[in-house]
Amino acid sequence: MHNADRSEVESVCKDVLDAFQGVLSWEWDSRFRTILAGFSADKKDNVHEILDRYFNIAWDVSNIDEAPIVVRAIDKHLGGIRSGQLLFNTHPNQEAFIFCAWWPWGDGNNISVRMAPVDKTLSEAEEAELIKRLKGWAGI
Numbered sequence: 001m002h003n004a005d006r007s008e009v010e011s012v013c014k015d016v017l018d019a020f021q022g023v024l025s026w027e028w029d030s031r032f033r034t035i036l037a038g039f040s041a042d043k044k045d046n047v048h049e050i051l052d053r054y055f056n057i058a059w060d061v062s063n064i065d066e067a068p069i070v071v072r073a074i075d076k077h078l079g080g081i082r083s084g085q086l087l088f089n090t091h092p093n094q095e096a097f098i099f100c101a102w103w104p105w106g107d108g109n110n111i112s113v114r115m116a117p118v119d120k121t122l123s124e125a126e127e128a129e130l131i132k133r134l135k136g137w138a139g140i
Contacts, residue, residue, distance in 0.1 A: 009096045026138035034114035035138045055088035068092045
């Protein structure tokens with residue numbers, strides 16, 4: 001990863017996690033290799049406002065087919081967007097960016113968000129190190 005891209009991804013990750021401090025509690029989701037936070041629907045406006053502040057693009061069922069290939073690959077990895085779900089990301093045309101999946105639960109009372117950085121050029125060892133740093137930033 002280029003140092004400028006790494007710095008931007010790390011900075012945005014830290015800023016997002018700082019903004020969520022006291023709002024969300026994070027855990028590791030090994031299934032999707034993301035950090036995960038669940039919350040009650042009464043917090044949705046607050047959480048959504050924070051996501052809108054840091055993620056400049058949101059995909060849903062109506063436009064995911066128009067997303068860049070790397071975003072469609074993330075969508076596929078996550079099982080595909082369903083109605084009501086969103087896939088936020090920073091700049092997917094850069095070598096490194098961040099995504100966040102917004103998943104309302106079927107009960108209408110809860111929502112989960114999953115977030116992770118993506119780098120198109122990392123080796124397995126470098127990716128493991130980035131994940132380790134992400135967990136640290138999230139307090140996991």
